[in-house]
Structure formats: C-alpha cells, structure tokens
Amino acid sequence: DAKTTQPPSMDCAEGRAANLPCNHSTISGNEYVYWYRQIHSQGPQYIIHGLKNNETNEMASLIITEDRKSSTLILPHATLRDTAVYYCIVQGASGTYKYIFGTGTRLKVLA
Amino acid sequence: EAGVVQSPRYKIIEKKQPVAFWCNPISGHNTLYWYLQNLGQGPELLIRYENEEAVDDSQLPKDRFSAERLKGVDSTLKIQPAELGDSAVYLCASSFQGATQYFGPGTRLTVL
Numbered sequence: 001d002a003k004t005t006q007p008p009s010m011d012c013a014e015g016r017a018a019n020l021p022c023n024h025s026t027i028s029g030n031e032y033v034y035w036y037r038q039i040h041s042q043g044p045q046y047i048i049h050g051l052k053n054n055e056t057n058e059m060a061s062l063i064i065t066e067d068r069k070s071s072t073l074i075l076p077h078a079t080l081r082d083t084a085v086y087y088c089i090v091q092g093a094s095g096t097y098k099y100i101f102g103t104g105t106r107l108k109v110l111a
Numbered sequence: 112e113a114g115v116v117q118s119p120r121y122k123i124i125e126k127k128q129p130v131a132f133w134c135n136p137i138s139g140h141n142t143l144y145w146y147l148q149n150l151g152q153g154p155e156l157l158i159r160y161e162n163e164e165a166v167d168d169s170q171l172p173k174d175r176f177s178a179e180r181l182k183g184v185d186s187t188l189k190i191q192p193a194e195l196g197d198s199a200v201y202l203c204a205s206s207f208q209g210a211t212q213y214f215g216p217g218t219r220l221t222v223l
Binding site for chain 2: 034036041042043044045046049087097098099101102103104
C-alpha cells in the first residue's frame with residue numbers, strides 16, 4: 001500500500017488560497033488519491049478524490065501531477081472554519097479498499 | 112440523508128471492565144469499517160466488513176477485541192477487558208462497495 005508524506009503544519013491567511021501538498025511517490029496506476037479533513041472532536045470529513053485528472057468540487061480542487069507522485073489540495077478562499085487536520089490518502093489496490101492515514105497537515109487559518 | 116451514526120459519543124470506564132460501541136452505517140452501504148484513532152495520530156483500520164462478512168480483521172487484537180455485524184447493517188465493537196492503553200477514539204465508517212468512505216463522529220473512550 002502506498003504511503004503519503006505531508007508537512008506537519010501550515011498557516012494560511014483568511015480569504016487566501018490554501019495549498020496543501022502531498023507526496024505519494026510509490027502510488028500504483030490504479031490507486032486513487034483521497035483527501036479528508038478532521039475538525040477537533042469530529043470524524044474525518046470527505047473532501048475530494050481523483051485518479052489522474054484534476055478535480056474540482058464545491059469544497060476544493062485537487063491537482064495531481066502528471067507522474068502521479070504528488071498532489072495538491074487547494075482551498076480557494078480559506079475561512080476560519082477550514083482550520084483542521086488534512087489527510088492525504090492513497091486508497092489501497094483494487095480489492096482491499098484500504099485507507100492508510102498518515103499524521104496529516106494541521107492547517108491553521110489566521111484572521 | 113442521515114450520516115453514519117455512532118453511540119455512545121463518550122464512554123468512561125475502569126480498567127478490566129467491558130465496553131461496547133455501536134455503529135449504524137449510511138443506508139445502502141454494504142461495507143463497514145471500524146478504526147482506532149490515538150491522540151495526534153491518523154485513524155488505523157481495525158476491521159472491515161463486506162455485508163456480514165469480516166473480510167479484513169488482521170489489525171484487530173483478537174484477545175480482547177471482537178466485532179459483529181449480524182444482519183449486514185449495524186455493527187458492534189466490543190472490548191473485554193479494557194486496558195488503560197485502549198483509551199482512544201473509535202471511528203466507524205461506511206461505503207458502497209469499497210468506494211468513498213464516510214465517517215461517523217466517533218466514540219471517545221477513556222479507561223481509568
């Protein structure tokens with residue numbers, strides 16, 4: 001199962017874009033990249049996922065490099081409510097559906 | 112649509128006592144997961160069910176932990192007896208055939 005590497009913490013000014021990087025250099029061709037966030041005392045919340053194309057939804061955008069070895073989650077206009085721990089996960093190969101969480105990036109949005 | 116429901120949200124017990132956690136997944140989701148989350152760490156999978164079958168329980172400490180999903184819907188995770196090191200958050204998640212997982216709020220267990 002592919003592992004991910006994320007910076008332990010980041011700060012972002014309110015209203016600015018938050019760009020959260022993730023390295024997944026051992027990802028296999030059929031493995032998806034998932035992003036979740038966890039606000040204190042809550043369960044992880046699904047944000048977005050992708051295979052190789054860039055994806056966008058109402059919460060965020062996901063940019064995956066062409067070699068698929070890294071990705072960036074973009075929150076276009078961060079608010080104080082986006083302060084959370086963000087997890088980048090590579091879903092296990094077909095048949096296992098296994099999520100392996102790392103320690104994530106603690107994003108603090110500053111007023 | 113209701114999300115994943117877990118109860119209780121908080122539980123405080125003394126060591127060596129038994130404890131049970133309950134999870135009701137999103138309607139129609141056939142895959143159910145139990146995770147353990149220690150403070151400052153990401154969740155770790157304990158067990159995964161496909162309908163009523165436990166298809167991955169390799170990380171479940173079977174000497175004291177047990178789980179069941181008798182009718183392929185809701186599930187119970189039990190610890191007997193609890194130890195101090197079991198203090199953690201126990202998360203339940205569900206998905207449809209192994210796709211995107213949706214998590215419940217978790218049960219925070221404190222063992223004294």
